[in-house]
Amino acid sequence: xxxxxxxxxxxxxxxxxxxxxxxxxxxxxxxxxxxxxxxxxxxxxxxxxxxxxxxxxxxxxxxxxx
Numbered sequence: 510x511x512x513x514x515x516x517x518x519x520x521x522x523x524x525x526x527x528x529x530x531x532x533x534x535x536x537x538x539x540x541x542x543x544x545x546x547x548x549x550x551x552x553x554x555x556x557x558x559x560x561x562x563x564x565x566x567x568x569x570x571x572x573x574x575x
Contacts, residue, residue, distance in 0.1 A: 511538065511556065512558045513553045518552075523554060524539075526568060526573045529571055530567055533563075535560045535567075537555070539553065539555070540552065540555060
């Protein structure tokens with residue numbers, strides 16, 4: 510089962526987080542939600558439930574949310 514570990518407000522942030530998690534060998538996907546014609550409003554970062562805690566720690570350790 511996939512679990513949302515972060516919700517990014519822009520593609521740049523989502524891509525940065527996705528890459529960092531992939532670089533650590535964790536499966537990761539992104540999913541756009543609340544999409545409008547003008548822009549994507551929110552992007553979910555999702556990982557397998559069994560790796561969610563590790564992926565969240567990567568985000569925190571690398572300070573990727575800023």
